[in-house]
Amino acid sequence: MATTRRLTADDAAEAGALLASGKLVAFPTETVYGLGADATDGEAIARLYAAKGRPSFNPLISHVTSLAAAEALGRISATARALGEAFWPGPLTLVVPATETCAVSDLARAGLGSVALRVPDHPVARALIEAADRPIAAPSANRSGRVSPTTAAHVLADLDGRIDAVVDGGPTAVGLESTIVALLDDAPRLLRPGGLSRAAIEAVLGRPLEEPLKDEAAPLAPGRLASHYAPTAKVRLDAEDIFEGEAYLGFGPDRLGLRAKAVAYETLSASGDTIEAAARLFSCLRALDATGATAIAVAPIPDHGLGEAIRDRLARAAAPRG
Ligand code: TXA
Ligand code: MG
Numbered sequence: 001m002a003t004t005r006r007l008t009a010d011d012a013a014e015a016g017a018l019l020a021s022g023k024l025v026a027f028p029t030e031t032v033y034g035l036g037a038d039a040t041d042g043e044a045i046a047r048l049y050a051a052k053g054r055p056s057f058n059p060l061i062s063h064v065t066s067l068a069a070a071e072a073l074g075r076i077s078a079t080a081r082a083l084g085e086a087f088w089p090g091p092l093t094l095v096v097p098a099t100e101t102c103a104v105s106d107l108a109r110a111g112l113g114s115v116a117l118r119v120p121d122h123p124v125a126r127a128l129i130e131a132a133d134r135p136i137a138a139p140s141a142n143r144s145g146r147v148s149p150t151t152a153a154h155v156l157a158d159l160d161g162r163i164d165a166v167v168d169g170g171p172t173a174v175g176l177e178s179t180i181v182a183l184l185d186d187a188p189r190l191l192r193p194g195g196l197s198r199a200a201i202e203a204v205l206g207r208p209l210e211e212p213l214k215d216e217a218a219p220l221a222p223g224r225l226a227s228h229y230a231p232t233a234k235v236r237l238d239a240e241d242i243f244e245g246e247a248y249l250g251f252g253p254d255r256l257g258l259r260a261k262a263v264a265y266e267t268l269s270a271s272g273d274t275i276e277a278a279a280r281l282f283s284c285l286r287a288l289d290a291t292g293a294t295a296i297a298v299a300p301i302p303d304h305g306l307g308e309a310i311r312d313r314l315a316r317a318a319a320p321r322g
Contacts (some may be wrong), residue, residue: 003161004156004159004160004161004162004163004164004165004166005164005165005166006152006165006166006168007025007165007166007167007168008167008168008169009123009124009127009167009168009169011167012124012127012128012131012167013127013128013131014131015027015128015131015165015167016127016128016129016130016131016132016133017131017132018164018165019036019037019038019128019131019132019134019136020038020131020132020133020134022037022038022041022043022044022047023037023044023164023165024036024037024044024047024048024051024163024164024165025037025128025163025164025165025166025167026141026149026152026155026159026163026165026166026167027124027125027128027138027166027167027169028122028124028125028152028167028168028169028170028172029063029120029121029122029125029138029172030089030090030091030120030121030122030125030172030173030174030195031091031120031172031174031175031176031177031178031194031195032140032141032148032149032150032172032174032175032176032177033140033141033148033149033150033151033152033154033155033166033172034063034120034125034136034138034139034140034141035048035051035052035138035139035140035141035155035159035163036063036128036136036137036138037136037137037138038132038134038136038137039060039062039063039103039104039105039108039134039135039136039137040103040104040105040134040135041105042105042106042107042108042278042279042280042283043275043276043279045060045105045107045108045137045278045279046107046275046276046277046278046279046306047275048060048137048139049107049278049306049309050274050275050278050305050306051159051162051163052139052142052143052144052159053143053144053145054139054144054309056309056312056313057107057110057278057281057309057313058110058139059108059109059110059112059114059116060108060109060110060116060137060138060139061093061116061117061118061137061138061139061178061180062104062108062115062116062117062118062135062136062137063117063118063119063120063125063129063135063136063137063138064117064118064119064129064135064136065089065119065126065129065130066088066119067081067084067085067088067119069119069135070084070088070094070117070119071099072099072101072102072103073098073099073102073103073104073115073117073135074094074096074097074098074099074102074114074115074117075096075097075098075099076096077096077183079183079188079205080094080096080183082204082205083181083183083188083201083204083205084119086204087196087200087201087204088118088119088121089119089120089121089126090119090120090121090195090196091121091174091176091177091178091179091194091195091196092118092178092179092181092196092201093116093117093118093178093179093180093181093192093194094116094117094118094180094181094182094183095114095115095116095117095180095181095182095183095184095191096114096115096117096182096183096184097113097114097115097184098112098113098114098115102115103134103135104135104137105279106281106282106283106286107278107279107281107282108137110282110313111281111282111285111286111313114182114184116180118178122169122172122173123169124167124169128167140177141154141155141158141159141163141166142154142155142158142159143158143159146158148176148177150171150172150175151170151171151172152166152167152168152169174195175195176194176195177192177194177195178192178194178195178196179192179193179194179195179196179197179198179201180192180194181201181209182212182213185213187210188201188205188207188209188210189209189210189211189212189213190209190210190211190212191212231285231286231288231289231296231317232289233247233288233289233292233293233294233295233296234294234295234296234318235285235295235296235298235314235317235318236295236296236297236298236318237298237300237311237314237315237318238298238299238300239258239297239298239299239300240256240300241256241258241261241297242258242261242262242297243295243297244294245263245293245294245295246262246263246293246294246295246296246297247262247263247264247265247266247288247291247293247295247296247297248261248262248264248265248266248296248297248299249265249266249267249268249284249285249288249296249297249298249299250265250266250267250268250270250299251267251268251269251272251277251298251299251300251301252269252270252271252272252299253270253272254267258297258299262293262297263291263293264288264291264293266280266284266287266288267284268280268281268284268299268301268310272302274301274302274304274305274306274307274310275305275306277301277306277307277310278306278309278310281310281313281314285317298314298318301314
Protein backbone atom coordinates (compact mmCIF):
# COMPACT_ATOMS: atom_id res chain seq x y z
CA MET A 1 0.00 0.00 0.00
CA ALA A 2 1.79 3.11 -1.18
CA THR A 3 -0.25 6.23 -0.52
CA THR A 4 -2.66 7.01 2.24
CA ARG A 5 -5.34 9.38 0.97
CA ARG A 6 -6.10 12.49 3.01
CA LEU A 7 -9.85 13.08 3.21
CA THR A 8 -11.90 15.71 5.01
CA ALA A 9 -15.24 15.71 6.80
CA ASP A 10 -16.91 16.49 3.44
CA ASP A 11 -15.69 13.14 2.09
CA ALA A 12 -17.54 10.95 4.61
CA ALA A 13 -19.65 9.30 1.89
CA GLU A 14 -16.54 8.40 -0.07
CA ALA A 15 -14.84 7.12 3.08
CA GLY A 16 -17.88 4.94 3.75
CA ALA A 17 -17.69 3.53 0.23
CA LEU A 18 -13.99 2.73 0.73
CA LEU A 19 -14.84 0.87 3.95
CA ALA A 20 -17.62 -1.04 2.20
CA SER A 21 -15.10 -2.18 -0.42
CA GLY A 22 -12.78 -3.66 2.20
CA LYS A 23 -10.37 -0.71 2.58
CA LEU A 24 -8.81 0.57 5.81
CA VAL A 25 -9.89 4.11 6.72
CA ALA A 26 -8.92 6.00 9.87
CA PHE A 27 -11.57 8.40 11.14
CA PRO A 28 -12.29 10.60 14.13
CA THR A 29 -14.66 9.59 16.90
CA GLU A 30 -15.32 11.71 19.99
CA THR A 31 -12.82 9.60 21.97
CA VAL A 32 -9.79 8.93 19.73
CA TYR A 33 -9.20 8.27 16.03
CA GLY A 34 -10.19 4.75 15.05
CA LEU A 35 -8.77 2.60 12.27
CA GLY A 36 -11.91 1.39 10.55
CA ALA A 37 -12.61 -1.74 8.54
CA ASP A 38 -15.78 -3.61 7.55
CA ALA A 39 -16.49 -5.67 10.68
CA THR A 40 -18.22 -8.35 8.61
CA ASP A 41 -15.23 -8.89 6.28
CA GLY A 42 -12.66 -11.23 7.82
CA GLU A 43 -9.97 -10.36 5.29
CA ALA A 44 -10.36 -6.63 5.84
CA ILE A 45 -10.03 -7.29 9.57
CA ALA A 46 -6.90 -9.35 8.99
CA ARG A 47 -5.37 -6.48 6.99
CA LEU A 48 -6.30 -4.15 9.83
CA TYR A 49 -4.35 -6.23 12.37
CA ALA A 50 -1.43 -6.34 9.93
CA ALA A 51 -1.48 -2.55 9.48
CA LYS A 52 -1.49 -1.99 13.24
CA GLY A 53 1.26 -4.52 13.71
CA ARG A 54 -0.81 -6.17 16.43
CA PRO A 55 1.09 -9.00 18.02
CA SER A 56 -2.19 -10.79 18.69
CA PHE A 57 -5.80 -10.72 17.56
CA ASN A 58 -7.53 -8.75 20.31
CA PRO A 59 -11.27 -8.58 19.86
CA LEU A 60 -12.37 -5.27 18.31
CA ILE A 61 -15.19 -2.84 18.98
CA SER A 62 -17.89 -2.77 16.29
CA HIS A 63 -19.26 0.72 15.71
CA VAL A 64 -22.88 1.27 14.68
CA THR A 65 -25.16 4.32 14.51
CA SER A 66 -28.07 3.29 16.74
CA LEU A 67 -29.26 1.04 19.52
CA ALA A 68 -31.49 -0.68 16.94
CA ALA A 69 -28.43 -1.51 14.81
CA ALA A 70 -26.65 -2.80 17.93
CA GLU A 71 -29.58 -5.14 18.62
CA ALA A 72 -28.99 -6.99 15.33
CA LEU A 73 -25.49 -7.90 16.54
CA GLY A 74 -25.71 -8.31 20.28
CA ARG A 75 -28.28 -9.48 22.83
CA ILE A 76 -29.37 -6.23 24.46
CA SER A 77 -30.75 -6.94 27.94
CA ALA A 78 -32.83 -4.45 29.90
CA THR A 79 -29.62 -3.29 31.58
CA ALA A 80 -27.83 -2.87 28.26
CA ARG A 81 -30.81 -0.94 26.92
CA ALA A 82 -30.80 1.38 29.91
CA LEU A 83 -27.10 2.13 29.40
CA GLY A 84 -27.47 2.51 25.64
CA GLU A 85 -30.40 4.88 26.03
CA ALA A 86 -28.55 6.94 28.63
CA PHE A 87 -25.13 7.15 26.96
CA TRP A 88 -25.35 6.41 23.23
CA PRO A 89 -24.14 8.05 21.15
CA GLY A 90 -21.13 8.44 23.41
CA PRO A 91 -17.90 7.05 24.89
CA LEU A 92 -19.36 3.77 26.18
CA THR A 93 -18.73 0.30 24.77
CA LEU A 94 -20.94 -2.61 25.80
CA VAL A 95 -19.69 -6.19 25.61
CA VAL A 96 -22.75 -8.41 25.24
CA PRO A 97 -23.50 -11.94 23.99
CA ALA A 98 -23.51 -12.03 20.19
CA THR A 99 -26.82 -12.83 18.50
CA GLU A 100 -27.15 -16.07 16.49
CA THR A 101 -27.10 -14.03 13.31
CA CYS A 102 -24.38 -11.58 14.36
CA ALA A 103 -22.74 -10.34 11.16
CA VAL A 104 -19.45 -9.37 12.85
CA SER A 105 -16.72 -11.72 11.59
CA ASP A 106 -15.18 -14.34 13.87
CA LEU A 107 -11.83 -12.62 13.54
CA ALA A 108 -13.14 -9.21 14.69
CA ARG A 109 -14.58 -11.02 17.72
CA ALA A 110 -11.40 -13.09 18.16
CA GLY A 111 -13.59 -16.19 18.11
CA LEU A 112 -15.50 -15.10 21.22
CA GLY A 113 -19.24 -15.58 21.70
CA SER A 114 -19.52 -11.96 22.80
CA VAL A 115 -19.35 -8.76 20.78
CA ALA A 116 -18.24 -5.24 21.76
CA LEU A 117 -20.60 -2.52 20.51
CA ARG A 118 -20.46 1.26 20.51
CA VAL A 119 -22.41 4.13 18.99
CA PRO A 120 -19.86 6.93 18.56
CA ASP A 121 -20.85 10.57 19.00
CA HIS A 122 -19.04 12.27 16.14
CA PRO A 123 -20.66 13.53 12.93
CA VAL A 124 -17.87 12.16 10.70
CA ALA A 125 -17.95 8.73 12.34
CA ARG A 126 -21.73 8.57 12.09
CA ALA A 127 -21.78 9.72 8.47
CA LEU A 128 -19.22 7.22 7.31
CA ILE A 129 -20.76 4.27 9.16
CA GLU A 130 -24.11 5.19 7.64
CA ALA A 131 -22.55 5.46 4.17
CA ALA A 132 -20.81 2.09 4.59
CA ASP A 133 -24.13 0.65 5.79
CA ARG A 134 -22.54 -2.01 7.98
CA PRO A 135 -20.84 -2.30 11.39
CA ILE A 136 -17.33 -0.83 11.35
CA ALA A 137 -14.66 -2.40 13.51
CA ALA A 138 -12.22 0.20 14.77
CA PRO A 139 -9.39 -0.11 17.24
CA SER A 140 -7.49 3.06 18.06
CA ALA A 141 -5.60 4.14 14.90
CA ASN A 142 -2.06 3.73 16.23
CA ARG A 143 0.68 1.18 15.67
CA SER A 144 0.53 -1.49 18.32
CA GLY A 145 2.20 -0.39 21.53
CA ARG A 146 1.91 3.36 20.82
CA VAL A 147 -0.51 5.80 22.38
CA SER A 148 -3.95 6.39 20.90
CA PRO A 149 -4.14 9.20 18.31
CA THR A 150 -6.29 12.27 18.87
CA THR A 151 -5.43 14.05 15.59
CA ALA A 152 -5.10 13.00 11.95
CA ALA A 153 -1.41 13.93 12.16
CA HIS A 154 -0.92 11.36 14.96
CA VAL A 155 -2.58 8.75 12.77
CA LEU A 156 -0.29 9.54 9.84
CA ALA A 157 2.79 9.51 12.04
CA ASP A 158 2.05 5.86 12.84
CA LEU A 159 0.21 4.56 9.79
CA ASP A 160 1.05 6.65 6.71
CA GLY A 161 1.53 4.26 3.80
CA ARG A 162 -0.02 1.35 5.75
CA ILE A 163 -3.70 2.33 5.42
CA ASP A 164 -5.90 3.46 2.52
CA ALA A 165 -7.16 6.78 3.86
CA VAL A 166 -7.53 9.04 6.87
CA VAL A 167 -10.43 11.42 7.36
CA ASP A 168 -9.26 14.59 9.12
CA GLY A 169 -12.00 15.82 11.44
CA GLY A 170 -9.79 17.89 13.72
CA PRO A 171 -8.74 16.98 17.25
CA THR A 172 -11.01 14.61 19.15
CA ALA A 173 -13.04 15.97 22.06
CA VAL A 174 -12.67 13.25 24.70
CA GLY A 175 -9.11 12.18 23.98
CA LEU A 176 -9.44 8.98 25.96
CA GLU A 177 -10.84 5.68 24.73
CA SER A 178 -14.38 4.61 25.57
CA THR A 179 -15.32 3.02 28.88
CA ILE A 180 -15.99 -0.69 28.37
CA VAL A 181 -18.69 -2.48 30.38
CA ALA A 182 -19.35 -6.22 30.07
CA LEU A 183 -22.94 -7.41 30.44
CA LEU A 184 -22.38 -11.14 30.19
CA ASP A 185 -23.66 -12.41 33.53
CA ASP A 186 -25.75 -11.07 36.41
CA ALA A 187 -23.24 -8.35 37.25
CA PRO A 188 -22.26 -5.41 35.06
CA ARG A 189 -18.47 -5.36 35.03
CA LEU A 190 -16.03 -2.57 34.21
CA LEU A 191 -13.50 -3.96 31.71
CA ARG A 192 -11.77 -0.67 30.93
CA PRO A 193 -12.15 2.75 32.50
CA GLY A 194 -12.41 5.46 29.84
CA GLY A 195 -14.15 8.56 28.62
CA LEU A 196 -17.37 7.95 30.56
CA SER A 197 -17.04 7.94 34.34
CA ARG A 198 -17.82 4.99 36.54
CA ALA A 199 -20.06 7.22 38.66
CA ALA A 200 -22.22 8.20 35.67
CA ILE A 201 -22.71 4.54 34.74
CA GLU A 202 -23.40 3.43 38.31
CA ALA A 203 -26.00 6.20 38.67
CA VAL A 204 -27.98 4.71 35.77
CA LEU A 205 -27.45 1.12 36.94
CA GLY A 206 -28.36 1.89 40.54
CA ARG A 207 -25.59 -0.47 41.62
CA PRO A 208 -21.80 -0.58 41.60
CA LEU A 209 -19.84 -1.91 38.65
CA GLU A 210 -18.05 -5.14 39.54
CA GLU A 211 -14.51 -6.22 38.79
CA PRO A 212 -14.04 -8.08 35.52
CA LEU A 213 -13.94 -11.84 35.54
CA LYS A 214 -10.46 -13.06 34.63
CA ASP A 215 -11.57 -14.22 31.19
CA GLU A 216 -13.24 -10.94 30.35
CA ALA A 217 -10.27 -8.78 31.25
CA ALA A 218 -7.99 -11.04 29.23
CA PRO A 219 -10.42 -12.89 27.00
CA LEU A 220 -7.64 -14.80 25.33
CA ALA A 221 -5.64 -15.76 28.39
CA PRO A 222 -3.26 -18.70 27.97
CA GLY A 223 -4.80 -22.11 27.84
CA ARG A 224 -8.08 -21.26 26.21
CA LEU A 225 -9.25 -19.45 23.11
CA ALA A 226 -12.30 -18.62 25.17
CA SER A 227 -13.98 -20.87 27.69
CA HIS A 228 -17.04 -21.49 25.55
CA TYR A 229 -15.01 -21.76 22.41
CA ALA A 230 -11.83 -23.74 23.03
CA PRO A 231 -12.24 -26.54 20.49
CA THR A 232 -13.44 -29.85 21.88
CA ALA A 233 -10.84 -31.55 19.72
CA LYS A 234 -7.23 -31.42 20.82
CA VAL A 235 -5.06 -29.14 18.74
CA ARG A 236 -1.62 -30.40 17.61
CA LEU A 237 0.79 -27.88 16.11
CA ASP A 238 3.50 -28.15 13.44
CA ALA A 239 2.11 -31.47 12.24
CA GLU A 240 4.17 -33.39 9.70
CA ASP A 241 1.96 -36.45 9.74
CA ILE A 242 -1.67 -37.30 10.48
CA PHE A 243 -2.66 -39.80 13.17
CA GLU A 244 -5.80 -41.95 13.21
CA GLY A 245 -8.97 -39.90 13.58
CA GLU A 246 -7.33 -36.52 13.16
CA ALA A 247 -8.55 -33.61 11.08
CA TYR A 248 -5.99 -31.52 9.20
CA LEU A 249 -5.74 -27.76 9.12
CA GLY A 250 -3.40 -26.92 6.27
CA PHE A 251 -1.39 -23.88 5.24
CA GLY A 252 0.27 -23.52 1.84
CA PRO A 253 0.76 -26.39 -0.63
CA ASP A 254 0.02 -29.89 0.77
CA ARG A 255 3.51 -31.20 -0.10
CA LEU A 256 3.34 -34.14 2.33
CA GLY A 257 -0.08 -35.28 1.06
CA LEU A 258 -1.60 -35.03 4.54
CA ARG A 259 -5.04 -34.03 3.35
CA ALA A 260 -5.75 -37.56 2.08
CA LYS A 261 -4.95 -39.10 5.49
CA ALA A 262 -7.20 -36.81 7.53
CA VAL A 263 -10.85 -37.42 8.45
CA ALA A 264 -11.59 -33.78 7.63
CA TYR A 265 -9.68 -30.97 6.00
CA GLU A 266 -9.62 -27.21 5.82
CA THR A 267 -6.84 -24.95 4.68
CA LEU A 268 -6.06 -21.59 6.25
CA SER A 269 -4.61 -20.49 2.92
CA ALA A 270 -3.77 -22.76 0.01
CA SER A 271 -1.36 -20.12 -1.31
CA GLY A 272 0.33 -19.59 2.06
CA ASP A 273 -0.95 -16.04 2.61
CA THR A 274 -0.95 -15.09 6.31
CA ILE A 275 -3.65 -12.43 5.83
CA GLU A 276 -6.05 -14.93 4.28
CA ALA A 277 -5.06 -17.41 6.98
CA ALA A 278 -5.87 -14.98 9.78
CA ALA A 279 -9.26 -14.24 8.28
CA ARG A 280 -10.06 -17.96 8.15
CA LEU A 281 -8.50 -19.11 11.42
CA PHE A 282 -11.42 -19.13 13.83
CA SER A 283 -13.98 -20.37 11.32
CA CYS A 284 -11.70 -23.21 10.17
CA LEU A 285 -11.17 -24.32 13.77
CA ARG A 286 -14.90 -24.21 14.34
CA ALA A 287 -15.64 -26.18 11.16
CA LEU A 288 -13.08 -28.91 11.91
CA ASP A 289 -14.18 -29.17 15.53
CA ALA A 290 -17.77 -29.69 14.35
CA THR A 291 -16.72 -32.84 12.44
CA GLY A 292 -16.09 -34.64 15.73
CA ALA A 293 -12.45 -35.38 14.89
CA THR A 294 -10.40 -36.42 17.93
CA ALA A 295 -7.73 -33.85 17.20
CA ILE A 296 -6.90 -31.09 14.77
CA ALA A 297 -3.40 -31.40 13.35
CA VAL A 298 -2.15 -28.01 12.17
CA ALA A 299 0.45 -27.43 9.47
CA PRO A 300 3.52 -25.37 10.41
CA ILE A 301 2.71 -21.65 10.18
CA PRO A 302 5.55 -19.24 9.39
CA ASP A 303 6.48 -16.54 11.88
CA HIS A 304 6.30 -13.60 9.49
CA GLY A 305 3.42 -11.20 8.89
CA LEU A 306 0.29 -12.24 10.77
CA GLY A 307 1.86 -15.69 11.24
CA GLU A 308 3.08 -14.72 14.69
CA ALA A 309 -0.43 -13.88 15.89
CA ILE A 310 -1.88 -16.99 14.24
CA ARG A 311 0.72 -19.16 15.97
CA ASP A 312 -0.03 -17.43 19.26
CA ARG A 313 -3.76 -18.18 18.98
CA LEU A 314 -3.15 -21.78 17.91
CA ALA A 315 -0.73 -22.30 20.79
CA ARG A 316 -3.42 -21.13 23.19
CA ALA A 317 -5.94 -23.46 21.59
CA ALA A 318 -3.43 -26.31 21.96
CA ALA A 319 -2.47 -25.57 25.56
CA PRO A 320 -3.70 -27.95 28.27
CA ARG A 321 -7.11 -26.90 29.54
CA GLY A 322 -8.01 -26.38 33.14
O1 TXA B 1 -12.83 4.82 22.20
C1 TXA B 1 -12.65 3.69 21.78
O2 TXA B 1 -13.12 2.69 22.31
C2 TXA B 1 -11.81 3.57 20.49
C3 TXA B 1 -12.60 4.25 19.38
C4 TXA B 1 -11.94 4.12 18.03
O3 TXA B 1 -13.90 3.74 19.34
N1 TXA B 1 -11.51 2.21 20.19
C5 TXA B 1 -10.65 1.46 20.95
O4 TXA B 1 -10.44 0.17 20.46
O5 TXA B 1 -10.11 1.87 21.93
P1 TXA B 1 -9.24 -0.79 20.95
O6 TXA B 1 -9.24 -1.96 20.01
O7 TXA B 1 -7.99 -0.03 21.05
O8 TXA B 1 -9.74 -1.33 22.33
C6 TXA B 1 -10.82 -2.24 22.37
C7 TXA B 1 -10.86 -3.00 23.66
C8 TXA B 1 -9.73 -3.99 23.78
O9 TXA B 1 -9.09 -3.84 25.00
C9 TXA B 1 -10.43 -5.33 23.68
O10 TXA B 1 -9.78 -6.32 24.41
C10 TXA B 1 -11.82 -5.00 24.23
O11 TXA B 1 -12.07 -3.73 23.72
N2 TXA B 1 -12.84 -5.92 23.74
C11 TXA B 1 -13.40 -5.95 22.51
N3 TXA B 1 -14.26 -6.98 22.39
C12 TXA B 1 -14.27 -7.61 23.58
C13 TXA B 1 -14.95 -8.76 24.10
N4 TXA B 1 -15.82 -9.45 23.35
N5 TXA B 1 -14.69 -9.12 25.37
C14 TXA B 1 -13.83 -8.41 26.14
N6 TXA B 1 -13.15 -7.33 25.70
C15 TXA B 1 -13.36 -6.94 24.46
MG1 MG C 1 -5.98 0.80 21.50
